[in-house]
Amino acid sequence: MLREIRTRWSSFVRGRVLAVVLALLGIQLGSLVAPAYACGCGAMIPDSQRHVTVNRELSAVRWDGRQEQIVMSLTVTGDARKAAWIMPVPHRATVKLGDSKLFDQLGAATAPEHRTRHYFWPDNGDWPFTDDTESGDAAPRAGASAPSVGVVGRERLGPFDVARLTATDSDALGDWLADNGFQLPSRLNEALRPYVDQGWEYVAIRLAPQQANTALGGTLDPLHLTFASDELIYPMRLSRLARTPQSLGLYVLAEHRMEPRSAIGGDRPRVTYAGAVYAKSGPLHELTPDQALFLTAIDQEFPQPSHISGDHELRRTATDATYRQVIYEDRLLKVGGIPAWLLTMTGLSALVIVALVLGLRARRRRPVLPPPPVQAPPPIG
Known part of the structure; x- marks a missing residue:
């Protein structure tokens, strides 16, 4: 009887372990073939059964009250050799290649100030609290047209195939x-519906690495979009x-200094720089010709993009x-x-000694004083 119970328990345990292993394997395989929809201001989709992730999106936005310019730089990793990306814009846009040196100028202008401050009592890592372990350093709006989809223009810009579109039906x-080589998921249609209802237009981009049979990786060439806008909007939906x-x-x-109206579901936006900037040359000068503007640098994290x-x-x-x-x-x-x-401490010790x-x-x-003389008692009687 006891042997039979042990046999059944052993079979049950093996079955549970096998089920867990198969489930984990299924999740892992699913993550390998599932595309990564990752792009802060649009949707970037790799070719089939490939993976691409946008690790960092850096954008410069210039707005003068009537016109908005966005220069966008994406840093990607993955094994995809091609990818497609779409960005909604509130008005008709022109697109050209941007200059990566713009972000070098902006990074230098907004670099943190380094200061040294001293502490008196020893801390971890200072003698006598040192140890032998190594530690690392801390570190006008688009309106409806007769066809459901209209092609405003199509250009080849470096590694980018750019199509500018209008649409009245998502x-x-x-x-x-899909018919023109932009392999995007069907669920993106629903995500685009609010933009279609508002009469926005779209910039669709196909990109591939400069060398054949090479996976997309690193920082891509920036793109420079320009469109009319009476509001400062950065597409994120x-x-x-x-x-x-x-x-x-x-x-x-x-x-003037600008701020997001809300966090739109991410962490609280963090200002890392705010101040006037004026460039006499370079791509930053092209954005701000002969004019000093207010520059606001904002960082934000989205732990749960959904x-x-x-x-x-x-x-x-x-x-x-x-x-x-x-x-x-x-x-x-x-x-x-x-x-x-x-x-x-040495000085105080010396003073005490x-x-x-x-x-x-x-x-x-x-x-040493001698003791006082002893006086005889007075006679009695």
Whole structure:
């Protein structure tokens, strides 16, 4: 009887373990063939049974109250050799290649200020608390037209095949994209529906690496989009299709300091720089010719892209307060290369010793007085 129970229990355990292993294997295989919908301001889709992930999206947005320009730089990883990407825009857009040096200029202008601050008492890693383990450094709007999908223009820009489209039906837009080599998922049709209802237009892009049989990777050439807009809008709604957490960096150039109206489902936007900027040359000068503008640098994380509720709408802040991020480097306070705390403790110890020695010497040198004479008692009677 006992042997039979053990046999049944062993079979049950083996069955459960096999089921768990098969489930994990199925999840892993599914993740290998499932595309990654990842792009902060649009939807990037790899070729079939391939994978591509947008690790970082960096964009510069220039807005003068009537016209908006977006220069976008994407850093991607994966094994896809081709990918398609679509971005909705509120008005008809022109598209050209951007200059990657723009982000070098913006990065230099908004670089954090480094300051050194000293601490007195030793901390971990300082003598006598040092250890032998190594530690790393901390580190006008588009209106409806007769055909469901209209082709405004199609250009070849470097590695990009760019199609500028209008659409009055999201399903028809999806069919056109599929018929013209833009392999996008059917569920993207539903995600595009709000833009179709608002009469937006679309920039569809196919991209491939410069060398054949090479997977997409690294930082792609930036694209420069220009369109009319009386509001400062950064399209984000399609990024809710992303399967991985998203990271967005925005450089906003306008007459005043700007801020997102809401977090749209991500972490709270964090300002890393706010201040006037003026460039005399380079691609930044082309965005701000002969004019000083207010530059606001904003970082935001989207741990759960499915929570993204809409597009970023940016507005003027109450004041044009300036801000620059400060990074402190903490160092142990030293005097002549010797820790100040050690000098202080040594000095105090020396003072205590000197005081004790002087006290002992003074005590030894103090004269000893003889006892007073004993007086005889007065006679009685």
